[in-house]
Amino acid sequence: MKREDLAIPVTLWTNRILMVAAIASLFIMPAIVRWLNTVRILVQNANIAILAGFYACAPFALWALWSVDELLRRIDRGAVFVTENVTALRRIRLCCCVVSVFCIAPSWFYPPLKILVVIMGFLTLMINVVCQVMKAAVAIREENDLTV
């Protein structure tokens, strides 16, 4: 098997592991926040704010991961330049943007989260570019399919 052939399956399974980790974090997050509070990394009594931010972001993060899974499965089947992939990329872009915005308030209580805000914001822009490229590619494919 060529290295290029492995790219999609490896990404697909890594994404699935991330999905499981994200679901697990829904249950262990309160304990993590309590621990962060005991080692005094957090601003005092910020547990509620951090947890509220986390649980607000969680559905969007899971939705984005699920969309990535759908996207990768379609690419694995050979359906690369299809409208459904553009829609999936739009959903992922929206989720990244929402997570970035929702992390702004908790980042005041836990400063390292500012990095996540910047990363998710930048990821939103990058996915937007990929989405536009995919949209153009779908148009080219359609034109190619309708050339006789």
Place this chain on the structure above:
Amino acid sequence: MPIIINLDMMLLKRKMSSAELAARIGMTPANLSILKTGKAKAVRMSTMDAICRELKCQPGDLFEYVENDDPWER
């Protein structure tokens, strides 16, 4: 699109079926149907050459430009 394809008319004149033309020019009936129904976005010169050769006609006999007056269709 204001380009009308008169392929049906030419096929009738030559008493040839779409399937026969598709077989003669080495094209799938599905692709010929795309051309006949006006869904095609482009036509290759090689396809035009084959169609004109088999139907013994000029490209102008197959295509017609019609001014579109409907503002919603523009």
